[in-house]
Amino acid sequence: MASSQPFPSAPPRPQPGFSPSPNPNPSSTADALQTLQIGRAPPPSAAPRAASIPFSSPASRFGLSRPGPPPFASRPPTTSAPITSNGPPAFGLGASRFPPPPPVAQRPPLAGSPASIRASPQAQVSRPFTGSSPSVPPPSSQPFMGSPPSSQPFMGSPPSSQPFMGSPPSSQPYMNPPPSSQAFMGPPSSRPFAGPPSSQPFAGPPSSKPFGAPPSSQPFGGPPSSQPFGGRPSSQPFMSPTMPFPGTPASSLPFGTPSWQFQTQQGAPPMPGTMQAPPRMFGMPPNMSGQPMAPFPPVTGHSPLAGHQVSTQSKIDPNQIPRPVPSTSPTLFETRQGNQANIPPPATSDFIVKDNGNCSPRLMRCTMNQIPCTGDLLSTSSMPLALMVQPFVLPHPSEEPIQVVDFGESGPLRCSRCKGYMNPFMRFVDQGRQFICNLCGFMNETPRDYYCNLGPDGRRRDVDERPELCRGTVEFVATKEYMVRDPMPAVFFFIIDVSMNAIQTGATAAACTAINQALADLPEGPRTMVGIATFNSSIHFYNLKRASQQPLMLIVPDIQDVYTPLHTDLIVQLTECRQNLEQLLDSIPNMFENNRVAESAFGAALKAAFLAMKPTGGKLLVFQSVLPSVGIGSLYSREAEGRTNVSSGDKEAHKLLQPADKTLKTMAIEFAEYQVCVDIFLTTQMFVDIASLSVIPRTTGGQVYYYYPFSVISDPAKLYNDLRWNISRPQGFEAVMRVRCSQGLQVQGYSGNFCKRIPTDIDLPAIDCDKTIMVTFKHDDKFQEGSECAFQCALLYTTEYGQRRIRIINLSLPCTSMLSNLFRSADLDTQFTCFLKQAANGIPASPLSEVREQITNLCINILHSYRKFCATASSSGQLILPEALKLLPLYTLALVKSIGLRNDGRLDDRSYWVSRSASLSIPMAFPLVYPRMISIHDLASKEDDGSLLSATIPLSSEHINDDGIYLLENGEDGLIYVGNMVNPDTLQQLFGVSSVDGIPTQLVLQQFDNDLSKKLNDVVNETRRQRCSYLRLRLCRKGDPSGLFFLSYLVEDKIPGGLSYVEFLVHVHRQIQTKMA
Amino acid sequence: MSEFFDLESQDGVRMTWNIFPGTKQEAVGCVIPTAAIYTPLKPIPNTPVLPYAPLRCRMCRSILNPFSIVDYIAKIWICPFCFQRNHFPPHYSSISEDNLPAELFPQYTTIEYESTPDTGPAVPPVFLFVVDTCMIEEEIGFLKSALAQAVELLPEKSLVGLITFGTYVQVHELGFGQVPKSYVFKGSKEVTKEQILEQMCFFMRKPKPSVGVIAGSRDGLSAESIARFLLPASECEFVLNSLLEELQKDPWPVPADQRASRCTSTALSIAASLLGVCVPGSGARIMAFVGGPSTEGPGSIVSKNLSEPIRSHKDLDKGSAPLYNKAVKFYEGLSKQLVHQGHVLDLFACALDQVGVAELKVAVERSGGIVVLAESFGHSVFKDSLRHIFQSSDYDLGLSFNGIFEVSCSKDVKIQGIIGPCASLDKKGPLCSETVVGQGNTSAWKMCGLDKKTSLCLVFDIARKDGPEAIAQPTSNQFYFQFLTYYQHNDGHMRLRATSLSRRWVAGPGSIQDLIAGFDQEAAAAVMARIVSFKMEMEADFDPIRWLDRSLIRLCSKFGDYQKESPSSFSLSPRLSIFPQFMFHLRRSQFVQVFNNSPDETAYYRMILNRENVANSVVMIQPSLISYSFHSVPEPALLDVTAIAADRILLLDSYFTVVVFHGASIAQWRNAGYQNQAEHQTFAQLLQAPRDDADAIIKERFPVPRLVICDQYGSQARFLLAKLNPSVTYNSDNPPPPGGDVIFTDDVSFQVFLDHLQRLAVQ
Secondary structure (H helix, E strand, C coil): CHHHCCHHHCCCCCCCCCCCCCCCCHHHHHHHHHHHCCCCCCCCCCCCCCCCCCCHHHHHHCCCCCCCCCCCCCCCCCCEHHHCCCHHHHHHHHHHHCCCCCCCCCHHHHHCCCCCCCCCECCCCCCHHHHCCCCCCHHHHCHHHHCCHHHHHHHCCCHHHCCHHHCCHHHHHHCCCCHHHHHHHCCCCCCCCCCCCCCCCCCCCHHHCCCCCCCCCCCCCCCCCCCHHHCHHHCCCECCCCCCCCCCCCCCCCCCCCCHHHHHHHCCCCCCCCCCHHHHHHCCCHHHHCHHHCCCCCCCCCCCCCCCCCHHHHHCCCCCCCCCECCCCCEEEECEECCEECCCCCCCCCEEEECCCCCCCCCEEECECCEECCHHHHHHHCCCCEEEECCCCCCCCCCCCCEEECCHHHCCCECCCCCCECCCCCEEEHHHCEEECCCCCCEEECCHHHCCCECCCCCECCHHHCHHHHCCEEEEECCHHHCCCCCCCEEEEEEEECCHHHHHHCHHHHHHHHHHHHHHHCCCCCCEEEEEEEECCCEEEEECCCCCCCCEEEEECCCCCCCCCCCCCCCEEHHHHHHHHHHHHHHHHHHCCCCCCCCCCHHHHHHHHHHHHCCCCEEEEEEECCCCCCCCCCCCCHHHHHHHCHHHCHHHHHHHHCCCCCHHHHHHHHHHHCCEEEEEEEECCCCCCHHHHCHHHHHHCCCEEEECCCCCCCHHHHHHHHHHHHHHCCEEEEEEEEEEECCCEEEEEEECCCECCCCCCEEEEEEECCCCEEEEEEECCCCCCCCEEEEEEEEEEECCCCCEEEEEEEEEEEEECCHHHHHHCECHHHHHHHHHHHHHHHCCCCCHHHHHHHHHHHHHHHHHHHHHHCCCCCCCCCCCCCHHHCCHHHHHHHHHCCHHHCCCCCHHHHHHHHHHHHHCCHHHHHHHHCCEEEECCCHHHCCCCCCHHHCCCCCCHHHCCCCCEEEEECCCEEEEEECCCCCHHHHHHHHCCCCHHHCCCCCCCCCCCCHHHHHHHHHHHHHHHHHCCCCEEEEEECCCHHHHHHHCCCCCCCECCECCHHHHHHHHHHHHHHHHC | CHHHHHHHHHHCEEECECEEECCHHHHHHCCCCCEEEECCCCCCCCCCEECCCCCECCCCCCECCCCCEEECCCCEEECCCCCCEEECCHHHCCCECCECCHHHCCCCCEEEEECCHHHCCCCCCEEEEEEECCCCHHHHHHHHHHHHHHHHHCCCCCEEEEEEECCEEEEECCCCCCCCEEEEEECCCCCCHHHHHHHCCCCCCCCCCCCCCCCCHHHCCCHHHHCCCCEEHHHHHHHHHHHHHHCCCCCCCCCCCECCCCCHHHHHHHHHHHHHHHCCCCCEEEEEEECCCCCCCCCCCCCCECCCCCCCHHHHHHCCCCCHHHHHHHHHHHHHHHHHHCEEEEEEEECCCCCCHHHHHHHHHHCCCCEEEECCCCCHHHHHHHHHHHCCCCCCCCCEEEEEEEEEECCCEEEEEEECCCEECCCCCCCECCCCCCECCCCEEEEEEECCCCCEEEEEEECCCCCCHHHHCHHHHEEEEEEEEEEECCCCCEEEEEEEEEEEEECCCCHHHHHHHCECHHHHHHHHHHHHHHHHHHCCCCCHHHHHHHHHHHHHHHHCEEECCEEEEEECCHHHHCHHHHHHHHHHCCCCCHHHCCHHHHHHHHHHHCCCCHHHHHHHHCCEEEEEECCEEEEECCCEHHHCCCCCEEEEECCCEEEEEECHHHHHHHHHCHHHCHHHHHHHHHHHHHHHHHHHHHHHCCCCCEEEEEECCCHHHHHHHCCCECCCECCCCCCCCCCCCCECCCCCCHHHHHHHHHHHHCC
16 A cells, blocks of 8 residues: 555664564554555555455445445554554654653552552553563563653653652663664654654654564564564553643643544654554644653553553543554565464454465464463463464455365375375475374375475475465365265255234345345356245245246245145246246235234244255245244243343343253254254344344354344345345355364364364354354473474365365464463454453353453453563553553453443343354454444545545544544444534535434435545445445434443443443553452 | 835835834834935925925924824914924914915925025035145146136136145135245144144234134134135136146155155145134035045055055955054044034045045045046046036036934834934934934934935834734824925025925734835835945944845745745745845945955945935946847846847946947947948947937936946956846856857856745745
8 A cells, every 4th residue: 555655665674773573563654654644545455356345336226325446455454553563652752752751750650559650551552562572571561650751752741740750760661671672763762753643754754664664574573572663662651640741732732632633733753653553543642743742751661551550540541541553554464484474464454465384364363373382381371272263254355366276086185194184384204205294293105196306405396386285275176085965056045034023114025125136146057046935923935936937835834843845946046036036026025015923933934944955955044023933943032031030130141141942953953964054134123032043043154134123214225235245255065174283282162153063073054254263272282392383274165166175274383482472472363352252152151240250350361471470570560561462451341341241231132242253253353342433524634545444533432522423333333423513514414414303313324415425435335345244324313312322332431330441451450460469 | 116206206205115014023024124215305396495484393393294283273283293282373374274385285295495584695605626636747637627627617606715735735825816825734744723723824813712613704704814715716717727727746756666645634634624714514515636545644545655555355354454444533533523514525536546435435425425436537437527516407416515404203213323425413312213323323414415316315213012903093003204404505595305204004914915015125225235335334244145145035034925845936026026136136236245346446336325316226236238239129138148149239327337238240340330331320320329328327427427338258348247147157058149148257146046045035
């Protein structure tokens, strides 16, 4: 992207101080750029991602004008920001520049009286990474609080102002300490951070470059050593302890105001580009310019937010605590370099992968990029060891496609002991006559026709010609041996609820229309088969194979003991019945118009459809609108019961989130056995017991779609888009997956939407690009320091076109016995997703309070471990966060407050959340928990460089103004919040009405002929594209229940029974202190 | 004998003894039971139909009739059965000797009353077709066209429904306009009426009552929910035709070594329940078209495995037909349901193999259904019979519904029961004999379906024990019967037919001549045939030949004229003279010699026997044979192998089969084509005459008989030879005359039979 370009040159620069890490932080630069460059022309890379965009066309149909596919660049990787060390740096800047200033009194405070400390948490999060080298130490790290007033660089508050003063010298550390750290900042003096926004583009100071790290490079400064970030300047204190702001800035901008935008002006030259994003996020002080202000002392070197003390909270500057920073520019990521695994960029950022041995991190990534040599080390770190595997993930369009290798009749070459597949890490020895399996260590004979001489470097000479030897991901053509039958056709069976409620709410009509339109997107060809059935208190099949005749409706009335009414002709080649089917779909809503049957035999209908599909397997798409009330697997309104039974207490409350009985589970297992995958579309206005229903999709590799409360005005578009994506996205059928790993580890468990019948494999009747499977590991032996641990995921599946393939995904990571390395290479994205899934699994099993406590403890334990073993030198008064995990507290807090873990949620909403979490991919996990919010009333004033989405606002009500309009999206729903003092012109432009009350709650976004409306549409469409999901928009007005609903997403706020972000940091800190004591 | 025909044409009744033996003991001595074969709806010309309700006796509920004693002055009538005195109601006030109501006219012993308008509007009959689809395409094609034709012929107002079945049962919702729609039920599972109500959404618009009988529009079902399945023929003709048009072979695959999965019983049960739900108590017929054995569900008769043969008589005798009893039990249950609802089951079984008529018999017979058995749906026996049902012409069946048959008798006559198409209503009373035959232990019977020809065989019991002197009084030797039949006439209105009869007792010495004078040997043969069939079915180890022989011998001993121990002196009165011949042929008939037939065929023959009148029954027992030749006008010939001659054409009517048999010479001439030459017109006429007569028989008969045209020495000639008296066999001493024939059998000839009879009778 454009933005990145500028820097390129810069990147190369070696970091001053640091040697080691070659990589600069690309991302950070990127961020920085971005901020600066708003308004730039669209990035070059904008290649349209055609394929990947699911909705593009649809949108247009609905009148959303969707611009062409947005350029890539635009995709803001929302959260990605974190990676970069930004936050800190920013401070750093200030700091750096002004290092001297405050002597930082800060520390003291911390240490001393906790109370006194302001917890200045520094938002800054220190990036553990960087500084992290163990050596780094502690001292520096603590920054947060510690940061003396001075630290407030931004604020420019005069040092003096700080109350903190007290802060111990240590704070300084930042700067000082690791010289290296400075790296970024380069010379301290340099204004790297110019933080202020942007305005001054980095350009200015050369120094800035540092950041500008080469785009491609890993953000993190991959190599351990490098702490590129070191940017420690950063250590900014999150909160500037003192609030000083006020005074400070000459500029007068009180910090408080979120108006971060202002910054721009400042552009204080001083702050060179270095400033990273953080600044912006935090609302840099506008005028920070005052370079002068810089005074603030640097806070800790690496990580650490703050060490604020408890009491101090008030002093923590909410604008400086760590927050995700989106980045927009795509980076190039090489999976391995110099025979070493590189640390992948954040999952939510935009990157292009070059597979040179390890798989793309999109396909598979690990919670830590170095594997602990022993189980003890792992447990000491308290971090989870797990892989997130998303085997069909959409690639970046610029990436090279996965290569298909055909070994002919003999099939793919495998280790004869562990059956691992040939991969780049198998070592050929003895002139190539033998090879050693990297998974089990067994010495295999090389088959004659696979023999090849070794070159002088010990590698086979043909390595580069054989994808399986040079690529982390390949596909093998499966031979007969891998088939128990001919590959199945692509079967799509639709079943639609036509009970009275479904008809009356328009759900049936919406489903029929959606299917009708989606037919066009089914794979062409004779292998695509379709069938359809409807149901209320009985099941209605349709014989579609009646040349030129109307379809014949066959009713199965026995819903206790169901059967399929015909042997053939219920599932017919699409080409043969398209007309019939279209006509039928048109007439179904009329046919049942007068239906007075309120009952719904969901389970029976499913079973009957299954029987029809049993010979082939396939996808069963169910459109359900009411609680299944009769027949097999009928349910009752447990929610009501739960309400009346409140007395039975919270102890039992979570049981309502468990399936009501085992019938559906038993059915689901049978479905899976016959390769039937069920997706359920719940277009409902009532309780439908998702806890029970979701068992079926979960077991069969499907998913639940939830439209609540269903509205015939706003939902059909989403329904159609979801359906269309469901059937047209890349997917595989009748799949079996197994993950193997090197000796020393063993698979502990799988988690996701699948059926498990034998311990080693999981069965996936269908697997698609949106599904992620979590695989956890445990040690059963030790690794040697310096060795590598390999993971190999093998997925045997059938393509939509009937080919049987084996997709092999390899990842080989170095082993370490250093705890600090673990923290440095920790992957926040993966870990957090892992926590999310663990929480989701725990919700139905144990009382909510326990789940929340567990999650919080996970976070505390990790931070405690880091604090205890890697940051020992810092004051106990400081909260020190490992750079890589600096956002962990924020996400943990958000997770604890998310719908699934709130007791006030509707049962169904919570169950849905749980079921959605189960298969959620990493990039989608973040918005679910920490939605993205942007302001839209001022869109017109932002530059249109495709990065509109990157200007996110923290999820705090402080950032919400009454005269603003905001869009908050969690990957599935979009809430448009309209304040009560919005300029009527703006409303007129966006919604075509001039008063808030005039906007319908069931919002259908229209495009009006004005810039603002166009941009809003662009934003929405871009979001849809990124999320592969059609954003369902809902209007929230201030002062109305919908407004409160919106506010419930602002996870940083204090809510009854829930801590604010700052309070949470304090809480975490206190817990750590307790443990340390 | 002609007086018996006169009696029959007046009242539709034939009795074995038209003068009753006066005491129980004598009745036993008469050997042949006192019985009557009554045809309730026999068309009787000039029978008045009275547009008012009948007058009933206060005491016994019998109806005012010509035998009642009327006191015109006091306006009182005395019931002949119970002697109760009844006052005439006011509207009879003008009654006088010169001004009699029709029911008192002596010639109107049989009279009909038609319901007055207050009994409700005419109810259209309902036809529910239940169609098997497990057949080869060719058969389906035949069936389709036959059904299409039937649909055209359906009475306009009648309601129609359609169910098809194979592996599954499909109930077609004819009233759903938008797409063809059907409910599919699993064949292997029984479906109750409650399930039908529930699963087919009959309570769509209202809550289901928690208790109570639910059925029909009177009982809370909306008319439109019923009209989904049963529609006036005129409204659904198009839908029905298009459905029939598309009728296809059951699509479920059948392994080569298996029979098709056919759930006849489930389909019938669903049909019955559907009618029970929709139109309980009003006339409706389930017309089942079955093309093979039931292999699925409770009424299956054989397993699917082709290696297992369908049960034979031998299997039934040995008890080695494992499914038989279960199936019969199921159909007994079904028959109860049908009788309760007043609905009829008709069976059209067309297959080369058996389909389970033997098991279904109980349901068909109790409900008064029609049964037709043929080899193929393309065969004229089926096609023409089906047409016959709906065609309105002189020969139409006059299908009526929902009949109730009641009997009143004078004291001392009791009813053992009825053998025929009816079901007991369990109305017990003094009239019921302790001995039970057929449907007994009641004085009222349900006849869900009946037609002009339906004939019941009532078996009486003489209960009088008094000495003969009591009978001497002429006043007391008259006694009376009254048969009452309520039914839904095919015009939809309810009618009541009342037949009142009087007979007299004789007793004591000298009564034998009176008894002989009143003996109706044809009726006796028909009754014996029904009884022997019934006993064969009901009594284990029953030896029909022995029973018939003993009966005949005893009869001859009692009524014959002979000197003891002198066979040559034996002679019989003309009133009895043909009876031994009937018995001889009955012994050889399909009713007794079952081992030549399958259980299905036997059941079929018996069902027809049990609903036919005396004349037709006699044809079944002893076929009629007519000879055509140049030498004489067509004349009846002896049913004997000697009737065969080369220059004769024989026309055999054995009821189920009509055979036109050309003598060898006739066949040669015909093959030479003489009949086409002008100079041989007489030959053409000779050829044509038996054909015309056969057509006449076929036209009026239902089920339509099978027409066999054959030549002497041809293979089809067996249809004739099997029925002839084997007076000349392969080992006879005297060879047949030239052009004659022999029968390859060891059976005794009539002459031998008669010799034995005489010898035994005189002992």
